[in-house]
Structures are given as structure tokens and as C-alpha cells.
Amino acid sequence: MVNVIGLGYIGLPTALMMASHGVEVVGTDYNEQLVCMLNEGHTTFKESGLDELFQEAVAEGITFTTKYQVTDTYIVSVPTPYDKFSKKVDACYVVEAVRNVLKVAPKGAVIVIESTVSPGTIDKFVRPVIEDTGFTIGTDVHLVHAPERIIPGNMIYELIHNNRTIGADDRAVGERVKGFYGSFCQGEIVITDIRTAEMTKVVENTYRAVNIAFANELAKICRHDNMDVYEIIQICNMHPRVNILQPGPGVGGHCISVDPWFLVGDYPSLAKVIDESMKTNDGMPDFVLNRIYEIMRKEGLKDISRVGLYGLTYKENVDDMRESPTLQLLESQKKHLGTPLNVYDPYITDDVVENQYHDLNDFLENIDFVVIMVGHDEIKRNLKELNDKIVLDTRCIYNGSCYRL
Ligand code: SAJ
Numbered sequence: 001m002v003n004v005i006g007l008g009y010i011g012l013p014t015a016l017m018m019a020s021h022g023v024e025v026v027g028t029d030y031n032e033q034l035v036c037m038l039n040e041g042h043t044t045f046k047e048s049g050l051d052e053l054f055q056e057a058v059a060e061g062i063t064f065t066t067k068y069q070v071t072d073t074y075i076v077s078v079p080t081p082y083d084k085f086s087k088k089v090d091a092c093y094v095v096e097a098v099r100n101v102l103k104v105a106p107k108g109a110v111i112v113i114e115s116t117v118s119p120g121t122i123d124k125f126v127r128p129v130i131e132d133t134g135f136t137i138g139t140d141v142h143l144v145h146a147p148e149r150i151i152p153g154n155m156i157y158e159l160i161h162n163n164r165t166i167g168a169d170d171r172a173v174g175e176r177v178k179g180f181y182g183s184f185c186q187g188e189i190v191i192t193d194i195r196t197a198e199m200t201k202v203v204e205n206t207y208r209a210v211n212i213a214f215a216n217e218l219a220k221i222c223r224h225d226n227m228d229v230y231e232i233i234q235i236c237n238m239h240p241r242v243n244i245l246q247p248g249p250g251v252g253g254h255c256i257s258v259d260p261w262f263l264v265g266d267y268p269s270l271a272k273v274i275d276e277s278m279k280t281n282d283g284m285p286d287f288v289l290n291r292i293y294e295i296m297r298k299e300g301l302k303d304i305s306r307v308g309l310y311g312l313t314y315k316e317n318v319d320d321m322r323e324s325p326t327l328q329l330l331e332s333q334k335k336h337l338g339t340p341l342n343v344y345d346p347y348i349t350d351d352v353v354e355n356q357y358h359d360l361n362d363f364l365e366n367i368d369f370v371v372i373m374v375g376h377d378e379i380k381r382n383l384k385e386l387n388d389k390i391v392l393d394t395r396c397i398y399n400g401s402c403y404r405l
Helices: 011-020 032-039 050-059 092-104 121-132 155-161 171-181 194-224 229-236 259-266 272-282 284-299 325-335 360-365 377-381
Strands: 002-005 025-028 063-065 073-076 109-113 141-145 164-168 189-192 307-310 342-344 369-372 390-393
Touching: 002 011, 002 092, 011 025, 011 050, 011 073, 011 155, 032 063, 050 155, 073 092, 092 109, 092 121, 109 171, 121 141, 121 194, 141 171, 141 194, 164 171, 164 194, 171 189, 189 194, 194 229, 194 259, 194 272, 194 284, 259 272, 272 284, 284 325, 284 369, 284 390, 307 325, 307 360, 342 360
Parallel strands: 002 025, 002 073, 025 063, 073 109, 109 141, 164 189, 307 342, 307 369, 369 390
Antiparallel strands: 141 164
């Protein structure tokens, strides 16, 4: 039996995927309300295909609890925030989960850490906890790091098809865990050591962050001299060795906007390009805010209460608002004591900000200037509704006359 610890954005789909492939799975989370919802048959976030997978897993016998189980395999999938001041990873949830596992784990159990951690975190924080409890790593318990790689919005497909990395002290244990992920993963599974696995995960997200920052910087350069960054990127990408990403209103989510900071925090004098890239990305919401003011001046629009932001989530077709550029923009506007802008997002049904709408038509009726912050499918289906508006399109999805980044 596998005990998956942490039933959030990664732990839940992973647990469900294993259960639906015939593995006996118990999901554990310290959040009683979340466990209760799952036991009542409700998933806790929106993701394409998740509800169907949930039904399959329940039919296969998956259960959810707040208790840690006595079993031979644990998968720890808890959040790893970063300390905003030091930029270093905060491993407190991982450490706490491992401590709890050790209270019940039988001899020989494997503890697989899926949470993203910076290189050296397992040596620095997890091994000492295990050793201080009197366990010998390699005999009493085995440690493995198998960082997840799935992308919100396409998680179920990627769980099955992505290649995976497994870091283990002992190759035989790595092979055992590989066999077990192989029950559902059709990608290649590479076995390496733990520190290499830690580093690869952070490097993958850093690579993307730096490349998005490059696109964002190009957008700023092109804006300065009134060139079309999208056309330029499109033409450049026709070169066989160029593949530039898309500029946007900022980088959100709990991965790309966080993980690269671990390298800056741990290697401040070496991670220069990464540091600058993260600052460039973090500066994008302010860039959009300035663009809004500039367009208002140009259009002679004086009333900010007629301006609306479309989209609150960090990217399209997900309901996740962590590190959302829209929230950052609103925060920044608040600091300048501005009247809050109108906001609407079809994925956010609770009231989370001031002047929030829950219906697209209501939202559009009350504004003259719409800023597309997120390219949800809903707005792509309704682009003709924007024809009589001033539009600032930060995602390059609107074909009509509009402003861009
Ligand atoms: N973004 C841009 N321009 C782009 C692409 C993305 O501005 O060309 C923005 C998005 O709008 C969003 C942010 O970047 O705000 C991040 O979105 P994303 O779709 O690039 O990535 P995430 O954060 O949803 O998922 C990433 C993935 N990592 C990589 O692609 C290297 C995923 O595979 C990881 O599993 C995930 O992080 C994670 O959990 O670490």
C-alpha cells in the first residue's frame, strides 16, 4: 500500500492515478476539511479530467484520512514555500511530514519526497531528522527524491506521458520505486542520486523562468521603440535553433515564480542571470499597470472605475491564484492609493478582491477598457463582445484593434 502525504495540486492527482492503476492507496492530509470534502466525493480544485480520475480511483478503493498509515511506501507531496527575505526554500512542511512518517513507518519503508526542494535540502534538513530519531538511512528507512513535473492544465496527460527522474542513495531502491511509478508512467524514468534529482527539478523551472524573462524584456524593448514583439518572436522562431517563449503580464503559480529563487538564495554571487530574470518577471505587473495609465491618458479616459481586469488566476484554464500577476498588480495599485480596478474571472467564484464580478456580461457592461490578464477559453469564445471596448491584450489572443504589452 502507498500512503500519499499531502493531497494538494500534485499529491491528489498522483494518488488518484496510482489508485486507478490498481495500486492500493491511502491519501493523508492534515487539513480535515479537505479530507472531508474528498470523502464526500468532491475534488478540491478544477483540472481537466480530474473528476473522472477521482471516480475511477474511488471505485478502485482509494481512501482519504488525516492519519499516517503503517505501510512500506510513503510519497510526500507537501508544499515547499520560500522565505521571501532569504530566498531560500522553507522545508518545514517536508520535515514535519517525514517526522510523522517516522512515527509509524515499519523497518525498510521507503520515503519518496515528491515536493520540489533546492539542491542539498534533503541532506541538510531531512537526513538529520531521520538520524536524530534513531533510524539508520539505508536499513531502517530508505530515502528517494522523485520530483514531479506535471503542468497544471494538462496534469493527467503529463502524469502518464512525462519522463521522470528518481534520485536514490541506493540504485536497487531506485529501481523498486521506478517499477512502482512505471505502473502508470509511460515516459522514460531515469535513476540518479538525490542531489542531482533535486537540482534537475529546480533547473527545469529556472530554465523556463529565464526564457520567459527574455521574452518579457523583449516586450519592453519593443514597446520603447514601438515594434511588434509578437511578430518579431514569430519570425525569430522560424529559425531552426530559436524558440522564444511568450511575453505576459508576469509569472505566477507556485513553481516558476518560486523555485528559481532557491538558486539565487543559495548561490547569490553566482546566480546573476537568474536573479535579474526573476526581477524582470516580477516587474511585469507594474509594467502593465503603467501601460494602463498610459492608455487611459491616450484615450482620454479619466474614470478608473470604468477599467476592468479579465482574469485572476496565474494562467489560463486553471483555478489557482497563487502568485497571480493580477493580484500583484492590484496590490501595487493599492500602494499608490488607486481606486481598485474591476475584476472578473470565471474560475474564481468566491469574493477574493474588491470590485469583483461573477458574470462576464455584468463585468463588460460596467467597463469601457478591458485588460486581458489571462487567456481563459471563456474569453477566447467571447472576443467579439470586446469590439466596442478599449482593449489591452497582455496575452496576444485578441485579433481586433487593441493595445498590447
Ligand atoms: N508564462 C508566460 N509566458 C510563457 C509561458 C508561461 O508568461 O511563454 C507564464 C504563465 O502565464 C504563468 C507562468 O508563466 O503565469 C508559469 O506557467 P507555466 O505554464 O509556464 O508553468 P507552471 O508553473 O504551470 O508549471 C511549471 C512547469 N515547468 C516547466 O514547464 C519547466 C511544470 O512542468 C512543472 O511541473 C511545474 O512548473 C511545477 O510544479 O514545478
